[in-house]
Amino acid sequence: MKVSLCNCTLAAVIGALTGLLVTPTLQAQPAPEVTLTRLDCGNLPTPIAAEEFSDTYAYHGLQVPFTFSCYLIRHGSDYMIWDSGNPAGSAPGAPKVSLLELLGQLKLRPDQIKYLGISHYHHDHIGQASSFPKSTLLIGKRDWDEVSAAEPPRGVDPATVALWRASFAPWISGGGKVEALTGDKDVFDDGTVVMLNTPGHTPGHHSLLVRLKRMGNVLLTGDLAHLRETYESNGVPAWNFNRADTLASLDRFKQIAKNLRATVIIQHDARDVGKLPVFPNSAD
Numbered sequence: 349m350k351v352s353l354c355n356c357t358l359a360a361v362i363g364a365l366t367g368l369l370v371t372p373t374l375q376a377q378p379a380p381e382v383t384l385t386r387l388d389c390g391n392l393p394t395p396i397a398a399e400e401f402s403d404t405y406a407y408h409g410l411q412v413p414f415t416f417s418c419y420l421i422r423h424g425s426d427y428m429i430w431d432s433g434n435p436a437g438s439a440p441g442a443p444k445v446s447l448l449e450l451l452g453q454l455k456l457r458p459d460q461i462k463y464l465g466i467s468h469y470h471h472d473h474i475g476q477a478s479s480f481p482k483s484t485l486l487i488g489k490r491d492w493d494e495v496s497a498a499e500p501p502r503g504v505d506p507a508t509v510a511l512w513r514a515s516f517a518p519w520i521s522g523g524g525k526v527e528a529l530t531g532d533k534d535v536f537d538d539g540t541v542v543m544l545n546t547p548g549h550t551p552g553h554h555s556l557l558v559r560l561k562r563m564g565n566v567l568l569t570g571d572l573a574h575l576r577e578t579y580e581s582n583g584v585p586a587w588n589f590n591r592a593d594t595l596a597s598l599d600r601f602k603q604i605a606k607n608l609r610a611t612v613i614i615q616h617d618a619r620d621v622g623k624l625p626v627f628p629n630s631a632d
């Protein structure tokens with residue numbers, strides 16, 4: 349009886365102390381609001397042959413409208429850009445309005461962009477990267493190792509090497525901060541925005557998971573798939589870096605989509621543009 353009384357008292361004291369310590373912390377940590385905005389990064393003037401994205405002679409005769417998508421993610425008072433598209437200009441596929449001008453319409457300056465996340469090193473995803481020299485660059489390590497190599501990687505044409513060096517100059521030679529990712533990256537350390545390691549299209553390719561309160565979970569493909577048809581039937585372009593890795597990444601991505609009941613947005617497929625609100629509106 350004596351022992352029991354003693355234990356009850358001790359438990360009550362510990363409970364009271366724990367309550368005192370924990371309650372204020374819980375009250376002080378509201379979850380930051382997360383929003384997702386699509387930024388137009390160009391469009392091809394005519395539809396593209398889907399057959400280009402298959403190494404199995406699939407999709408013969410199918411023509412699909414092709415777009416270039418960039419995204420702005422707001423996490424509380426922090427901002428991230430996902431992919432930087434083609435450079436603005438008059439070339440086919442180039443956006444008429446630059447990312448900086450689009451951000452200006454949202455009253456945002458480039459130095460407010462904390463993170464620049466790049467799905468992979470192809471020209472249509474890195475074209476305006478150098479507009480954000482103060483941002484921390486998040487990119488797959490195996491892509492970064494190629495674009496930042498002192499000696500150009502074997503087989504890469506000089507024009508591509510020149511584009512890499514110009515696009516990534518703020519981080520290669522300008523002292524900008526880089527996180528070269530060897531796996532997934534939980535960008536804000538709370539699971540709301542995660543770069544998913546999905547190699548295959550390029551060695552360090554990543555896709556992006558954004559978890560929104562109202563819209564729910566959204567998965568941005570990067571170039572894991574380019575079109576709805578290739579996503580559905582695991583089409584792999586002949587020019588991908590690694591076919592087996594692409595298929596493994598598609599398998600992982602589709603399981604995540606299923607388990608999280610996510611909205612999948614294929615960044616290059618113009619038919620997926622309408623899955624998000626029209627700029628300047630955002631999903632939340």
Ligand SMILES: [Zn+2]
Nearest residue numbers: 470472473571
């Ligand atoms: Zn692309």
